[in-house]
Amino acid sequence: MELSNISISGLIILVIACLLVIALMVVNAIVMVYAERKGAGFIQRRPGPYEVGPWGTLQPVVDSMKLLGKQIFVPSNVDFFLFFAAPVLAFFPVLLLFLPIPFGPFLTALKVPDGIVLILAFAGFGLLANLLAGYASNNKYGVLGAGRAVSQGVAYEIPMILALLAVVFQTGSMNLSEIVEAQGRWPWSWNILCQPLAFFIYLVTLVAETNRAPFDLPEGESELTAGFHTEYSGMGFALFFLAEYANMLLVSFVCATFFLGGYKGPVLDGFWWTFIKAYLVMMFIVWIRWTFPRVRFDQLLNINWKWLLPLSILNLWITAVVVNFIGK
Amino acid sequence: MITAIWDQLKGLYSLIVGMIVTGRYFFAPQKTVHYPRKVVDPEDLAAYRGPLELTRGKDDESRTRCISCQMCAKGCPGNCIKVVKGTEGKLPSTWVYDFSLCCLCGACVEVCPASAIDFSHRLYLVVTSREELVMDLLADLKERVAANPLKPAPDVPAAAGQKAADAPSAGAAKNGEV
Ligand code: SF4
Ligand code: SF4
Numbered sequence: 001m002e003l004s005n006i007s008i009s010g011l012i013i014l015v016i017a018c019l020l021v022i023a024l025m026v027v028n029a030i031v032m033v034y035a036e037r038k039g040a041g042f043i044q045r046r047p048g049p050y051e052v053g054p055w056g057t058l059q060p061v062v063d064s065m066k067l068l069g070k071q072i073f074v075p076s077n078v079d080f081f082l083f084f085a086a087p088v089l090a091f092f093p094v095l096l097l098f099l100p101i102p103f104g105p106f107l108t109a110l111k112v113p114d115g116i117v118l119i120l121a122f123a124g125f126g127l128l129a130n131l132l133a134g135y136a137s138n139n140k141y142g143v144l145g146a147g148r149a150v151s152q153g154v155a156y157e158i159p160m161i162l163a164l165l166a167v168v169f170q171t172g173s174m175n176l177s178e179i180v181e182a183q184g185r186w187p188w189s190w191n192i193l194c195q196p197l198a199f200f201i202y203l204v205t206l207v208a209e210t211n212r213a214p215f216d217l218p219e220g221e222s223e224l225t226a227g228f229h230t231e232y233s234g235m236g237f238a239l240f241f242l243a244e245y246a247n248m249l250l251v252s253f254v255c256a257t258f259f260l261g262g263y264k265g266p267v268l269d270g271f272w273w274t275f276i277k278a279y280l281v282m283m284f285i286v287w288i289r290w291t292f293p294r295v296r297f298d299q300l301l302n303i304n305w306k307w308l309l310p311l312s313i314l315n316l317w318i319t320a321v322v323v324n325f326i327g328k
Numbered sequence: 329m330i331t332a333i334w335d336q337l338k339g340l341y342s343l344i345v346g347m348i349v350t351g352r353y354f355f356a357p358q359k360t361v362h363y364p365r366k367v368v369d370p371e372d373l374a375a376y377r378g379p380l381e382l383t384r385g386k387d388d389e390s391r392t393r394c395i396s397c398q399m400c401a402k403g404c405p406g407n408c409i410k411v412v413k414g415t416e417g418k419l420p421s422t423w424v425y426d427f428s429l430c431c432l433c434g435a436c437v438e439v440c441p442a443s444a445i446d447f448s449h450r451l452y453l454v455v456t457s458r459e460e461l462v463m464d465l466l467a468d469l470k471e472r473v474a475a476n477p478l479k480p481a482p483d484v485p486a487a488a489g490q491k492a493a494d495a496p497s498a499g500a501a502k503n504g505e506v
Contacts, residue, residue, distance in 0.1 A: 039354070041358075042353070042354045042358070043350045043353050043354050044353070045353055045356060045357075045358050045359045045360075046358055046359065046360040047358055047362075048361050050362070171339075190502065287347065287350065287351065287354075288347070289348050290350060291349075292343065292346065295422040311332050
């Protein structure tokens with residue numbers, strides 16, 4: 001289905017896909033809240049949520065009930081429109097980003113030729129939402145968090161794009177399905193093997209792009225209370241939370257698609273491989289979060305400008321030379 | 329340049345070491361005690377600071393070692409100790425302690441010249457009013473000794489009694505270091 005000739009049936013498919021993606025985002029947030037708290041607990045040698053439901057499985061459900069029931073508190077002198085637009089703006093663009101992901105051989109909502117461009121372009125909206133949230137809430141912590149979010153996001157987007165570009169060079173296509181098709185079924189024929197440096201750079205930048213520890217400076221509690229979402233309570237906060245986990249899921253899917261063979265797996269190709277790989281990446285992110293302390297802001301930017309950016313350019317250059325002179 | 333790169337590689341290696349540590353902890357047995365269903369192993373309580381208790385006497389276990397010197401009462405930042413000297417030698421007639429004011433700082437335990445006080449390991453203390461937290465430790469000592477005498481007979485050499493009485497505090501010191 002090309003974007004230029006969207007038909008009625010295509011539209012219906014899109015609507016269904018959007019609903020499915022919303023369901024996926026909500027279920028993902030619930031599962032990830034549970035998995036993250038369990039992971040944190042196990043790493044700190046405690047059981048995590050335990051008392052609500054069997055093995056604490058109902059804890060995220062109860063938590064979301066609590067969030068729904070909370071009073072929405074609006075501080076004085078906020079920019080009213082932007083204040084409420086920001087959480088929505090954080091949540092809905094993520095919806096669009098899931099559409100071009102090839103979950104399975106036939107399970108792709110929107111088969112666009114330049115899927116990765118779409119994803120990278122609209123991923124910037126999350127940043128804009130953070131900026132607006134911080135700016136609109138008339139709070140110094142919010143503004144500082146927003147400033148950090150922007151400088152961090154802008155910085156880390158560059159090595160991220162360059163790392164993904166190396167894979168695009170290698171495959172010769174920006175179509176996510178073709179990138180998956182170019183990889184084999186077994187782990188040694190995945191892109192992670194011929195692009196280890198790109199994989200590493202992408203792994204670092206995806207943690208930074210999703211604002212998670214050790215790069216969670218926009219919301220560093222010890223300095224900024226909660227950063228850009230300091231003033232949000234109830235559903236506003238819940239939407240930011242949903243968006244954070246959805247963003248995490250998205251970058252994990254992109255990681256699985258680009259480097260880990262997407263829906264291809266040793267036994268039977270299908271969407272289950274995409275999900276297994278993406279959730280393994282998610283668990284890795286959780287593991288990182290509970291292992292490393294938060295970096296300082298200058299360290300954060302130094303890592304990016306002094307190491308990741310030159311390395312990703314070097315990697316891209318080598319890939320280009322190899323592709324050009326030796327062939328794929 | 330070379331050293332900078334080498335430093336970064338060493339830094340990366342340290343990150344991997346950290347991840348191995350947390351990864352190992354992930355699969356290690358948990359330390360949490362699910363309280364109402366299980367209780368803490370008494371051995372793990374050796375360093376626990378519960379409300380104060382009087383240590384057992386040297387010859388007569390139920391007799392406190394306190395010499396009514398008032399050091400603890402004076403040194404206590406919360407004014408929770410009240411010691412009144414009795415008529416029988418230096419022995420106190422009253423030794424009242426208000427746990428609701430105590431911050432468990434340990435100043436009294438440290439300052440006592442006769443090693444007469446120590447922290448108990450009463451973890452599951454529950455009361456329904458503040459007044460119940462004011463404890464008569466002399467009575468408490470008598471009760472404890474009556475319920476659980478360490479020495480079989482009073483004519484055992486004093487050294488053995490000393491050892492038995494010192495055992496908990498020695499254990500606490502050892503565990504405090506870990
Ligand atoms: S532990 Fe500190 S506060 Fe408590 S009784 Fe002793 S000196 Fe007072
Ligand atoms: S410091 Fe020791 S000996 Fe002196 S009154 Fe207090 S408990 Fe008794």
